[in-house]
Amino acid sequence: MALQASFLPSALSVHKEGKSSSGVKDTAFLGISLSDHHKSDFSSASLRTKQRSFEQKKLSITRAQTTAVASPSINRATSEGKKTLRKGTVVITGASSGLGLATAKALADTGKWHIVMACRDFLKAERAAKSVGMAKDSYTVMHLDLASLDSVRQFVHNFRRSDMPLDVLVCNAAVYFPTAREPTFTADGFELSVGTNHLGHFLLARLLLDDLNKSDYPSKRLVIVGSITGNTNTLAGNVPPKANLGDLRGLAGGLTGLNSSAMIDGKDFDGAKAYKDSKVCNMLMMQEFHRRYHEETGISFTSLYPGCIATTGLFREHIPLFRLLFPPFQKFVTKGFVSEAESGKRLAQVVSDPSLTKSGVYWSWNKDSASFENQLSEEASDAEKARKVWEISEKLVGLA
Numbered sequence: 001m002a003l004q005a006s007f008l009p010s011a012l013s014v015h016k017e018g019k020s021s022s023g024v025k026d027t028a029f030l031g032i033s034l035s036d037h038h039k040s041d042f043s044s045a046s047l048r049t050k051q052r053s054f055e056q057k058k059l060s061i062t063r064a065q066t067t068a069v070a071s072p073s074i075n076r077a078t079s080e081g082k083k084t085l086r087k088g089t090v091v092i093t094g095a096s097s098g099l100g101l102a103t104a105k106a107l108a109d110t111g112k113w114h115i116v117m118a119c120r121d122f123l124k125a126e127r128a129a130k131s132v133g134m135a136k137d138s139y140t141v142m143h144l145d146l147a148s149l150d151s152v153r154q155f156v157h158n159f160r161r162s163d164m165p166l167d168v169l170v171c172n173a174a175v176y177f178p179t180a181r182e183p184t185f186t187a188d189g190f191e192l193s194v195g196t197n198h199l200g201h202f203l204l205a206r207l208l209l210d211d212l213n214k215s216d217y218p219s220k221r222l223v224i225v226g227s228i229t230g231n232t233n234t235l236a237g238n239v240p241p242k243a244n245l246g247d248l249r250g251l252a253g254g255l256t257g258l259n260s261s262a263m264i265d266g267k268d269f270d271g272a273k274a275y276k277d278s279k280v281c282n283m284l285m286m287q288e289f290h291r292r293y294h295e296e297t298g299i300s301f302t303s304l305y306p307g308c309i310a311t312t313g314l315f316r317e318h319i320p321l322f323r324l325l326f327p328p329f330q331k332f333v334t335k336g337f338v339s340e341a342e343s344g345k346r347l348a349q350v351v352s353d354p355s356l357t358k359s360g361v362y363w364s365w366n367k368d369s370a371s372f373e374n375q376l377s378e379e380a381s382d383a384e385k386a387r388k389v390w391e392i393s394e395k396l397v398g399l400a
């Protein structure tokens, strides 16, 4: 199959003063992994068999316990007196638009999931759920601003008070500031992209790990949305500025932009790179969670690249010309375009598909929309770096 990765014309690129930039800077949502089209889903059969027997055991436990779990979404018994599997509860951050909303809709439509839409704008989330026709009893909107550690803690508190079980957590929300010349900051003083996309999610996932662990659902999962743009083993990941966490000196300094850099690698601020760096952190943390907790808890930790969803709000801060031309460019030139609905189906698979339970995997999809285990770049799979990012992040969010 032909390699589809290609680039936007340089007219669309955003050049920053005083920085070396190539003509394809900031256009990195477009490519497809060099190896994407040559792979198939090669999860090992034996692992799946083990997983299945593990799940069957868990399922019988679930059936025995269903009546003990207080949730509005539990199906207690059929007319024949048999207990059925209760609805799963999934928390999706940033479910008010784009990928998060499409995933919420896809899961709600199955009738098997209750979706907690963890969003910073309550009204927007309510309207979004209505606009896509989600049944009223299929979702709950809860306030979460990932750019504030207090808000993350408050969300966890509120979620626990709701008495809903937590079966799957999806860390999906993100911000992207490709044209910003100066950094902006979270309530706690971290550069906004890494502070929101990585640190806010890191605290959320760490705090909710216990809740996930308590779930009696057959397959409990933590999904952290990644991106091709953080993977320098792809053409898209090689579009400047490339992701690079360096020796983490900026992260260790708190990304404050005062006495330390606002960038993880300690260098000059670059909004597009800050986003890509945050995505590397997302993918590193998924693997570090897997190493630390999978065996002990049975939770599946996964990440994914949903495809280039050129129409979402992620590009809202980009220049108007880019926003106008990016979707048709992806549709007709690179043919890498993925609709919001299709991307939602993909993430919904990672949430719920029984064949996608393998932990520690970064999922991607080929041109026929078949899922496969993709390879992460050297940096995004560097275990030593992951350990360091984890330890520094723990300190920054007040867990160590």
Ligand SMILES: NC(=O)c1ccc[n+]([C@@H]2O[C@H](COP(=O)([O-])OP(=O)(O)OC[C@H]3O[C@@H](n4cnc5c(N)ncnc54)[C@H](OP(=O)(O)O)[C@@H]3O)[C@@H](O)[C@H]2O)c1
Residues within 6 Å of the ligand: 029, 093, 094, 095, 096, 097, 098, 099, 100, 118, 119, 120, 121, 124, 144, 145, 146, 147, 148, 171, 172, 173, 174, 175, 196, 225, 226, 227, 228, 279, 305, 306, 307, 308, 309, 310, 311, 312, 313, 314, 315
């Ligand atoms: N679009 C793509 O081509 C693409 C490709 C690869 C990966 N991804 C990933 O897909 C995920 C979703 O992005 P998208 O494309 O769907 O973009 P999007 O439509 O802009 O969605 C981002 C969501 O994050 C929310 N959000 C932003 N800051 C937040 C905060 N401080 N607290 C809570 N929520 C916050 C937004 O809320 P508001 O509605 O209130 O703004 C929005 O719901 C991201 O992780 C992104 O990296 C996207």
